[in-house]
Amino acid sequence: MARFSVGEKVRVRAAFPPTPPTHVRTPYYIRGRAGTVERICGAFGNPEELAFGRRYGPKPTLYRIRFRQIDVWDGYQGDAEDCIEIEIYEFWLEPVEQERAA
Amino acid sequence: MSSTPGPNEPRAHEHGHEHNHHHDHDHMHPYDPNHKHPNRPDQDDSMTYYKVMESAVRELLIEKGLITAEQVQRQIEAMDERTPANGARIVARAWVDPAFKQRLLESPKQAIAEIGHDIGPMHLIVLENTPEVHNVVVCTLCSCYPRGILGLPPDWYKSRAYRSRVVREPRTVLREFGTEISANREVRVHDSTADMRYMVLPMQPAGTDGLSEEALVSLVGRDAVVGVVEAGKGGQGSPAAE
Numbered sequence: 001m002a003r004f005s006v007g008e009k010v011r012v013r014a015a016f017p018p019t020p021p022t023h024v025r026t027p028y029y030i031r032g033r034a035g036t037v038e039r040i041c042g043a044f045g046n047p048e049e050l051a052f053g054r055r056y057g058p059k060p061t062l063y064r065i066r067f068r069q070i071d072v073w074d075g076y077q078g079d080a081e082d083c084i085e086i087e088i089y090e091f092w093l094e095p096v097e098q099e100r101a102a
Numbered sequence: 103m104s105s106t107p108g109p110n111e112p113r114a115h116e117h118g119h120e121h122n123h124h125h126d127h128d129h130m131h132p133y134d135p136n137h138k139h140p141n142r143p144d145q146d147d148s149m150t151y152y153k154v155m156e157s158a159v160r161e162l163l164i165e166k167g168l169i170t171a172e173q174v175q176r177q178i179e180a181m182d183e184r185t186p187a188n189g190a191r192i193v194a195r196a197w198v199d200p201a202f203k204q205r206l207l208e209s210p211k212q213a214i215a216e217i218g219h220d221i222g223p224m225h226l227i228v229l230e231n232t233p234e235v236h237n238v239v240v241c242t243l244c245s246c247y248p249r250g251i252l253g254l255p256p257d258w259y260k261s262r263a264y265r266s267r268v269v270r271e272p273r274t275v276l277r278e279f280g281t282e283i284s285a286n287r288e289v290r291v292h293d294s295t296a297d298m299r300y301m302v303l304p305m306q307p308a309g310t311d312g313l314s315e316e317a318l319v320s321l322v323g324r325d326a327v328v329g330v331v332e333a334g335k336g337g338q339g340s341p342a343a344e
Contacts, residue, residue, distance in 0.1 A: 025243060025295050025296050026295070027242050027243060027293065027295060029242075029269065029270075041225070041296075041297065041298055042225075044296065044297045047296065062296055062297055062298075064298070069272075069291075072270075073270050076270070077271060077273065077274070078271075078272065078273045078289060079285060079286065079287070079288060079289065081288040082272070082273075082288055082289045082290070082291075083288065083290050083291070084269060084290070084291040084292075084293060085290065085291070085292050085293070086293040086295055087293070087294070087295045087296035087297065087298055088295070088296075089296070
């Protein structure tokens with residue numbers, strides 16, 4: 001079952017696996033950034049395990065997360081509505097607490 | 103003086119200066135028949151690690167009777183048959199048939215099968231360009247590309263420059279392709295990092311409403327389906343002409 005639902009706000013873990021060999025499909029530039037779930041793609045083999053020939057583990061849910069470009073890049077030049085959508089596996093995501101006091 | 107110096111050794115010819123630089127022609131000298139430069143190295147003669155690996159595995163599989171050489175050949179031919187013309191046919195059909203377009207956006211594999219094309223196991227997402235949103239596709243991690251409908255990716259799509267720049271300054275990169283997106287139209291970048299593949303459904307160019315589906319096909323180039331140009335605006339030319 002998918003842990004997050006469409007429209008939910010999530011944050012990409014700011015994790016930087018230190019010791020090779022590792023295989024990571026979460027781009028460096030998006031770690032630690034917050035966005036919203038655009039869609040749930042389904043459950044897929046975990047590439048971080050498949051890369052080492054381990055084919056029989058659990059299949060994590062894959063999401064497409066939409067980020068505002070101005071939340072991703074300092075000094076982004078473009079429209080405030082511009083966004084980037086990225087496929088991210090569930091174990092890279094954590095919930096965002098509703099920001100108190102806006 | 104050696105008659106056959108190695109590629110990195112200085113050549114025997116006259117220079118009026120100390121000769122400890124690379125032997126490019128960043129200097130001028132008069133014609134000298136004895137002045138030789140190393141040949142440019144051939145690029146087709148090296149069996150790299152992976153080429154050796156591929157040959158060894160393929161030959162073993164054939165030797166053990168698991169596959170045949172004909173099957174390998176047929177698969178290579180099938181891959182070569184995938185061209186941007188497939189993408190152009192899909193787009194043109196969506197322009198002339200709104201019900202098809204709806205099915206294409208909702209379940210791409212089934213819709214594309216209607217026009218006789220099997221995209222195989224690819225999980226395709228179709229991104230519709232509108233007056234409000236322009237979509238562009240990249241794979242920052244490697245070079246994931248919807249080969250089932252566009253064939254092999256162009257070299258620029260795999261370049262580090264495109265992959266690193268289109269995510270952080272998409273409007274500038276699009277401008278370099280000749281595509282100006284107005285300030286209040288959203289640019290939406292899609293980073294193809296995992297199991298999905300993407301095609302952009304470009305907007306039909308203005309003034310082409312009366313054209314036949316066949317004529318519309320010729321307006322859709324590969325680059326419009328990746329999202330770096332708008333349909334009918336050049337790019338790499340029409341696939342029908344390729």
